[in-house]
Amino acid sequence: MGWFSKDIATMDDLFVHTLQDIYYAENQIKKALPDMVEKATSPDLKRGFETHLRETEGQITRLKEVFRLHGVEEKGVTCPAIDGILEEANDVAGEVEDKQVLDAALIAAAQAAEHYEITRYGTLVAWAKQLGRNDCASLLKQNLDEEAATDEKLTKLALDGINRKAA
Amino acid sequence: MGWFSKDIATMDDLFVHTLQDIYYAENQIKKALPDMVEKATSPDLKRGFETHLRETEGQITRLKEVFRLHGVEEKGVTCPAIDGILEEANDVAGEVEDKQVLDAALIAAAQAAEHYEITRYGTLVAWAKQLGRNDCASLLKQNLDEEAATDEKLTKLALDGINRKAA
Numbered sequence: 001m002g003w004f005s006k007d008i009a010t011m012d013d014l015f016v017h018t019l020q021d022i023y024y025a026e027n028q029i030k031k032a033l034p035d036m037v038e039k040a041t042s043p044d045l046k047r048g049f050e051t052h053l054r055e056t057e058g059q060i061t062r063l064k065e066v067f068r069l070h071g072v073e074e075k076g077v078t079c080p081a082i083d084g085i086l087e088e089a090n091d092v093a094g095e096v097e098d099k100q101v102l103d104a105a106l107i108a109a110a111q112a113a114e115h116y117e118i119t120r121y122g123t124l125v126a127w128a129k130q131l132g133r134n135d136c137a138s139l140l141k142q143n144l145d146e147e148a149a150t151d152e153k154l155t156k157l158a159l160d161g162i163n164r165k166a167a
Numbered sequence: 168m169g170w171f172s173k174d175i176a177t178m179d180d181l182f183v184h185t186l187q188d189i190y191y192a193e194n195q196i197k198k199a200l201p202d203m204v205e206k207a208t209s210p211d212l213k214r215g216f217e218t219h220l221r222e223t224e225g226q227i228t229r230l231k232e233v234f235r236l237h238g239v240e241e242k243g244v245t246c247p248a249i250d251g252i253l254e255e256a257n258d259v260a261g262e263v264e265d266k267q268v269l270d271a272a273l274i275a276a277a278q279a280a281e282h283y284e285i286t287r288y289g290t291l292v293a294w295a296k297q298l299g300r301n302d303c304a305s306l307l308k309q310n311l312d313e314e315a316a317t318d319e320k321l322t323k324l325a326l327d328g329i330n331r332k333a334a
Contacts, residue, residue: 006264014268017259018275080258081279084251091247092184097173101181108185108290112248112283119282122322123275130329155289162297 015127016072022120023063024076029113030056032086040106041099045157048150049110055146062139066128069135085112100165107158114151121147182294183239189287190230191243196280197223199253207273208266212324215317216277222313229306233295236302252279267332274325281318288314 008014033053040046067074089109096102121144128137175181200220207213234241256276263269288311295304 006262008259008262008268008272009264011268011271014259014263014272017262021255080251080254081248082251084247084249084254085283087247087251088188092175092181095173095175095184096181097176101175101178104178104294105175105181108286111286111290115282115286116252116279119275119278123278123325126325126329127271130332158290158293162293165297 011127012131015124015131016070017077018120018124018127019063019066019070019072020075020077021079021081022117022124023060023067023074024079025082025117025120026056026060026063027076028079028082028086029117030060032089032113036089036106036110039093040103042103042157042161044160045103045106048153048157049106052110052150055150059143059146062143066136066139069139070133082113082116085109085116089113100161103161104158107154107161111151111154111158114147114154117147118144118151178294179298182291182298183237184244185287185291185294186230186233186237186239187242187244188246188248189284189291190227190234190241191246192249192284192287193223193227193230194243195246195249195253196284197227199256199280203256203273203277206260207270209270209324209328211327212270212273215320215324216273219277219317222317226310226313229310233303233306236306237300248283249280252276252283256280267328270328271325274321274328278318278321278325281314281321284314285311285318 008017030053033049033056037046037049037053040049064074089112092105092109093102096105121140124140125137125144128134128140175184197220200216200223204213204216204220207216231241256279259272259276260269263272288307291307292304292311295307
């Protein structure tokens, strides 16, 4: 971003900037997931992360389509938010030895990333509609719904783990 | 955190670490909110941020009580996630000239912070219950409910703005 000019003049600029932000974020998550698959111990959690990796690839494809429909170049902008969320996930996971505690930490980290995506897609859907881009809104809504479903699955896995431990 | 040892050995350690993380996050949000009050143009949004500043102070008081109940020192640990979210909010806000676009950007930034808090409090409530700390869970749940209500209010403000513009 420029230091000497205000680069976001319109709602359209803000929409495109946020699209570039989530595009970068999805690509960073795609890079981070194989490591989470490897670190996870519970077979259900491993499978959950594998499924989410495939979903993330599909979400990136939808974002490329949104760029195309909106007639702007497909590119990312560095997103300090997702970088911070993934850095924190990595830091904490590196501190945990016990497998069960590590699974709990991995679920919490993944949910933090999901919630970042949920808030950004929620915003993008509203702005796309405001800009009269119902075609883009519909694709972004599909990503939003997938992220919300993944977050719910992770909550279920967390509670299952807790209940198993308590049993 | 140490470089030569795994510092998080148990679920209790993970709970305390995450408590320190959200304690740091709430304090950073408390510092960021007066600037957001100042930048907001819509009187409703200004008032919303002012209300949330007072709520944040109450949430910090509850967190202090959770530290006390759990018998651990009240302190924060640097949370790269909230630092990234607030850095991004600041970067984007600095790029926007138009008042209406800036309000939309501020709402989106605030919702990203809310969602970070929602996911952390959701996790902390579950872990507190798992650790048999229903007293802590109850206080953390109050913070969770407030954050979720704030997020809903922000969604409403965003849609009101959009509808006003469309009218």
